[in-house]
Amino acid sequence: xxxxxxxYDPVYMQHRTGRHPESAERxxxxxxxxxxxxxxxxxxxxxxxxxxxxxxxxVHTAEYLNQLSQTQDxxxxxxxxxxxxxxxxxxxxxxxxGAVCDAVDRVIAGDAKTAMCLSRPPGHHALADRxxxxxxxxxxxxxxRQATARHQMNRVMIVDFDVHHGNGxxxxxxxxxxxxxxxxxxxxxxxxxxxxxxxxxxxxxGTTCNAPVMFGTPRQTQMQTFAxxxxxxxxxxxxxxxxVSAGFDSHRNDxxxxxxxxxxxxxxxxxxxxxxxxxxxxxxxxxxxxxxxDPTALSDSVTLYLETFMDDxxxxxx
Numbered sequence: 001x002x003x004x005x006x007x008y009d010p011v012y013m014q015h016r017t018g019r020h021p022e023s024a025e026r027x028x029x030x031x032x033x034x035x036x037x038x039x040x041x042x043x044x045x046x047x048x049x050x051x052x053x054x055x056x057x058x059v060h061t062a063e064y065l066n067q068l069s070q071t072q073d074x075x076x077x078x079x080x081x082x083x084x085x086x087x088x089x090x091x092x093x094x095x096x097x098g099a100v101c102d103a104v105d106r107v108i109a110g111d112a113k114t115a116m117c118l119s120r121p122p123g124h125h126a127l128a129d130r131x132x133x134x135x136x137x138x139x140x141x142x143x144x145r146q147a148t149a150r151h152q153m154n155r156v157m158i159v160d161f162d163v164h165h166g167n168g169x170x171x172x173x174x175x176x177x178x179x180x181x182x183x184x185x186x187x188x189x190x191x192x193x194x195x196x197x198x199x200x201x202x203x204x205x206g207t208t209c210n211a212p213v214m215f216g217t218p219r220q221t222q223m224q225t226f227a228x229x230x231x232x233x234x235x236x237x238x239x240x241x242x243x244v245s246a247g248f249d250s251h252r253n254d255x256x257x258x259x260x261x262x263x264x265x266x267x268x269x270x271x272x273x274x275x276x277x278x279x280x281x282x283x284x285x286x287x288x289x290x291x292x293x294d295p296t297a298l299s300d301s302v303t304l305y306l307e308t309f310m311d312d313x314x315x316x317x318x
Contacts, residue, residue: 004309005106005115006034006043007099012120014088016076021256021293022134027120029295030302039306044112051097051142058145059138059172064129068093068136079131093121093136100143100243103286108151108241113283114309116246118302122290124166124245125191132168133191139288140245141172147241148178157182157239159230161269162247162290163257165194169245170208177204180237184226186250186259187212209233219260227272238280244273248292248301256293266301270308283316285309 008031013024034040056065068090071077076086096119103115117139124140125133140158147153158173160166160183170193173179177200185194200208211229213222248266249257277285287305292298 003112003313004043004306005103005112006040006045006306007048007103007115007117007119009095009099009119011088011095012092014086015092015121016086016088017084020084022121024120026293026295026298027118027289029299030118033299033303034306037303039303039310042310043116046102046106048098048102050091050094051101055101055142055146056094056097056137058149059128059141060126061129068131083131083134083136085136089121089136096120096123097137097139097142100139100286100288101146104143104146104151104241107284107286108147108153113285113313115286116306116309117286117288119289122247123288124160124162124169124247124290125164126168127171133164135168138168138172140243141169143243143286143288144173144179153240154178155180155238155240156243157234157237157241158243158245159273160185160245160247160290161226161250162245163249163254163259164190164247164291165210165212166245167191167193170194170198173204174200174208175202175204177207180207180209180233180239182209182211182230182233184211184213184222184229186215186257189257207237213259215259217259219262219265222259222261223265223268226269230272230276234276234280240281240284242273242277242281242285244285244287245290246287246305247290248298251292251294251297251301253294253297254292257291263297263300263304266305267308270305274309274312
């Protein structure tokens with residue numbers, strides 16, 4: 001058994017966004033800090049290929065991918081009022097989706113229990129046929145489909161703790177009983193989805209669980225809500241694999257979101273997810289970076305989150 005898998009590639013820096021909250025600086029700061037403290041060398045650093053069209057078209061339409069390719073070939077441009085592409089953005093996004101697919105393959109094969117994918121652009125707002133909210137390709141959705149389509153898993157859970165509701169992920173799996181989706185997020189807030197009464201449809205009724213949080217809710221209450229609602233949800237939909245949309249923009253210093261969280265809260269979140277994973281799926285967790293727009297807060301929070309996973313492996317002797 002290896003240590004935590006850590007995915008990062010310099011091509012992510014080629015998704016050039018100019019003066020934009022989702023900039024290369026946020027990820028550069030994280031990677032430099034992990035190297036400075038030596039955490040990156042304590043993880044397994046596999047090589048991997050970009051996601052294939054087949055893998056991405058399990059969740060996105062061919063027409064949409066063609067649009068992204070054409071925009072990239074034209075040198076980039078704005079896809080909506082928030083989301084911009086450069087001449088290498090799709091290359092970066094496909095490499096990011098390739099990372100989550102490789103992580104799924106390795107974790108299911110037993111090469112490791114946990115993985116952390118440090119990538120950009122983020123993905124959880126991306127819909128089947130359009131970009132949204134800084135996101136081009138929905139990486140956690142691609143990962144979930146990799147687990148069900150290639151590995152025939154029947155129960156995958158996506159846990160999203162970004163300050164923004166993962167509307168793209170919810171929409172993609174709203175009628176899919178194989179994929180359970182849990183999100184705790186600020187509300188009312190962008191993208192103005194994620195109400196408690198949004199619970200799935202048809203055979204998937206009950207497989208979506210939203211925990212909206214009002215700004216000003218005490219941090220301790222938020223941590224208790226996350227643990228209680230997630231544990232109850234998992235007891236009704238026990239996962240074989242957990243995939244995490246790990247957004248760090250609930251931090252009190254975040255300029256885009258914020259729910260008043262401190263860096264230490266991400267250790268609590270990680271411990272809750274790990275407890276759930278050991279209860280239901282032998283500790284299998286794949287985390288994928290989403291938001292977090294203050295570089296220092298993001299770096300500190302990601303470091304503590306990753307350390308928590310690594311300490312858990314050491315303590316359990318895996």
